[in-house]
Amino acid sequence: MQISVIGLGYLGAVHAASLAKLGHDVVGVDVDPARVVALAAGKAPFFEPCLDELLSQVTSSGRLTVSTDMAAVAGSRVHFVCVGTPQRPDGQAADLSYVDAAVDELVEHLGAGEIVVGKSTVPVGTAQRLADVVAAARPDATLAWNPEFLREGFAVQDTLHPDRLVYGVPGDAAGQRATTVLDEVFASPLAEGVPRIVTDYPTAELVKVAANSFLATKISFINAMAELCEVAGGDVAHLADAIGHDARIGRRFLDAGLGFGGGCLPKDIRAFRARADELGAGDAVAFLGEVDAINTRRRTRMVDLASEVLGGMVEGAEVTVLGAAFKPDSDDVRDSPALDVAARLAELGAVVTVHDPQAIDNARAKRPELRYERDLEAALAGADAVLLLTEWKQYRDLDPERVGTLVAQRTLLDGRNALSRSAWTDAGWQYRALGRR
Ligand SMILES: NC(=O)c1ccc[n+]([C@@H]2O[C@H](COP(=O)([O-])OP(=O)(O)OC[C@H]3O[C@@H](n4cnc5c(N)ncnc54)[C@H](O)[C@@H]3O)[C@@H](O)[C@H]2O)c1
């Protein structure tokens, strides 16, 4: 099928390449010329495992083409809208200006019976508003909402083999036609038995923010327990293992530490609260304010812990921060807890050196005031304290003896509960972690 994908960021580039891999002919459109040049050459414009290989396959086979010109979407049967919905700079709510601009431009190129499919994460009510925009421009076109659940770091795998597909469609014949066409788009995952939920627009929009709210709540729940463990002398990693064995709870997303960041969970729970307030149902999700507050406190606690192990002498202390990305296997630094902690320590006068296997360029663009070092051993040299803030595998694999020969003080703060305490203490390190003795 001929398909267009509008917005080629962390979501759209992966979606476009994956649809091409599934055998469709895909044209991608983005307003960022640098992004389009990279993609046209079969290169990922950001780091995402497996994406470079996939892109070089689908661009060289001609299944994926890219353009900065929206006119390139003409003739596609389905148009996926994957542009950003960041938090508004002046508040908590989502900035819908990119979605509105993309749809306004797209509808000028729509042909008879084509389907516009929203994938961006939006406040409930947006789909109906956009459906009216589509209908006004092209009465025989249909809008569907198909939220995306991919995780960065696993984006290709999650797109080709999703946990579920959700279609929000109108409850009429046009909705049935859109469902049939989407089934054709996703024929391959559906044939693997991926569950498909067909519902209305508001439910499809709410499914997305409900899922992210649940995940954020799970992380903040375990981090609240970490706060308790810290004052009561408990160990949150053991606690998580113990409650996680209960299948009703499950161990996934119970990793206590520095908390959640990234371009999704933090902004999505804030936008959800803002939208619920507008709808007069703010009380229903007021708890998300506490989820957010617990999450933010973890960053403050990490800075305090660093100050504590440095004997209150933060100013002038050499601090090595391992990790700048918001999670491993990504170069994304949007709302990165690691980068936030690094910046706060630098503000307090520490001499902070940041290392990350993939995110240094993005981190430098956002926090130019910090020092960056691409060589891991050089980054560790002379450190008074080492802070592990993003649990990349190469940090998990560090040899405490070897690292001990590089640093000035054998002091390690494990912000992700990712290392073996005994391995590091046996090598003479002072090991401290959030939520553990
Ligand atoms: N990143 C993820 O893992 C993920 C997962 C699920 C859902 N989402 C949601 O998907 C949406 C996109 O997120 P992202 O992380 O890919 O953002 P992003 O900022 O990485 O990408 C957005 C892209 O849209 C482009 N764009 C903006 N306006 C445009 C226009 N008018 N026409 C064409 N292109 C335009 C930008 O240049 C950019 O390349 C957001 O709503 C997000 O919440 C993201």
Ligand SMILES: O=c1ccn([C@@H]2O[C@H](COP(=O)(O)OP(=O)(O)O[C@H]3O[C@H](CO)[C@@H](O)[C@H](O)[C@H]3O)[C@@H](O)[C@H]2O)c(=O)[nH]1
């Ligand atoms: O037990 C855990 C699990 C995660 N995190 C942190 O939580 C954040 C988010 O992690 P993750 O959810 O894996 O990354 P994202 O790529 O942001 O994916 C989330 O956000 C996407 C965008 O909406 C959704 O599509 C995904 O389903 C949802 O998991 C990261 O900072 C992690 O370090 C923890 O602190 N503890």
